[in-house]
Amino acid sequence: MRTIDFLLTGGDLQEKVHEANIVVHRLEASCYELLHPEVYGSQEQKRINSTLKTVDKLIVDSHKVALDFGAGTGNLTGKLLGMGYKVTAVDISPEMCAILRKKYRTYLDSGQLVVVNLPIEEVDFNKGEFDLIACYSVLHHLPDYADALQKLVIYLKKGGVMYLDHEASPFYWKGESGVLANLVKNLYFHSNPIINVLYFGLIGLKIPCFDYSLSDYWHRNDHPLNHEKIERIFEKSGFSFFRRLDYHLKRTWVWNPLFFIYRYTCRPEMCFYVAKK
Numbered sequence: 495m496r497t498i499d500f501l502l503t504g505g506d507l508q509e510k511v512h513e514a515n516i517v518v519h520r521l522e523a524s525c526y527e528l529l530h531p532e533v534y535g536s537q538e539q540k541r542i543n544s545t546l547k548t549v550d551k552l553i554v555d556s557h558k559v560a561l562d563f564g565a566g567t568g569n570l571t572g573k574l575l576g577m578g579y580k581v582t583a584v585d586i587s588p589e590m591c592a593i594l595r596k597k598y599r600t601y602l603d604s605g606q607l608v609v610v611n612l613p614i615e616e617v618d619f620n621k622g623e624f625d626l627i628a629c630y631s632v633l634h635h636l637p638d639y640a641d642a643l644q645k646l647v648i649y650l651k652k653g654g655v656m657y658l659d660h661e662a663s664p665f666y667w668k669g670e671s672g673v674l675a676n677l678v679k680n681l682y683f684h685s686n687p688i689i690n691v692l693y694f695g696l697i698g699l700k701i702p703c704f705d706y707s708l709s710d711y712w713h714r715n716d717h718p719l720n721h722e723k724i725e726r727i728f729e730k731s732g733f734s735f736f737r738r739l740d741y742h743l744k745r746t747w748v749w750n751p752l753f754f755i756y757r758y759t760c761r762p763e764m765c766f767y768v769a770k771k
């Protein structure tokens with residue numbers, strides 16, 4: 495893998511990461527929600543709903559116009575439509591877009607939803623068009639996430655909010671202080687895939703094995719997402735407020751007894767940003 499990274503530069507990287515995302519999400523699309531208990535589990539869904547409500551309240555003079563990029567099967571899009579937002583959902587995957595169009599046909603027909611099948615790097619909107627720009631589990635898929643964010647900031651109106659969720663916190667790849675916490679973290683991280691495989695086996699499903707190494711390019715120990723870089727964009731673009739909030743993620747459909755211990759002994763491994771322009 496190191497060799498591939500080493501050989502990839504600039505345009506090459508962009509093209510390869512985009513290609514990998516199209517392939518992975520083509521394969522994942524039809525079973526995406528089933529494959530991701532860490533997203534579609536009830537606790538995480540509750541957390542997203544409540545965060546979106548808070549975000550909504552922060553927006554000044556809102557016309558409820560939102561951009562959801564890397565929209566997938568509509569995790570954020572569906573909630574925003576329910577909250578009365580007019581949503582532009584952008585996704586690089588034709589299969590994800592097809593699901594979005596089918597799932598939210600009535601909103602599409604009424605014009606409350608627009609689905610755009612493009613890489614977010616290639617979209618072109620008006621300056622200050624959106625009250626809210628949101629994504630969930632997308633930044634680490636983008637070849638140059640800082641560059642993409644810098645461009646998106648322009649499409650956010652003054653008084654609007656950028657909400658970027660489900661990225662690895664700075665603690666994700668780091669060891670914990672103390673032998674016990676390290677042991678718990680290792681046990682918890684290793685036990686999740688085993689529980690998932692057992693669960694899917696029990697309900698008669700074989701979990702397909704995907705290669706995420708290029709599609710999830712910045713979700714890697716040797717080149718993790720750079721949080722300072724993200725925060726510098728908010729600073730440079732004159733945001734009035736921004737904050738990173740960290741949280742623990744439940745990663746299985748069925749109960750993992752280690753989660754409770756993990757939550758109380760280890761630092762949160764995930765995070766989201768709320769930034770007000």
Ligand SMILES: C[S@@+](CC[C@H](N)C(=O)[O-])C[C@H]1O[C@@H](n2cnc3c(N)ncnc32)[C@H](O)[C@@H]1O
Pocket residue numbers: 512515516519533563564565566567568569570584585586587590612613614615629630631632635636637
């Ligand atoms: C992990 S999924 C998250 C989907 C959805 N946001 C959710 O919360 O479930 C990442 C999504 O980002 C999309 N994606 C990846 N790279 C992209 C890019 N450059 N532009 C637009 N969408 C992209 C993928 O096709 C996929 O649907």
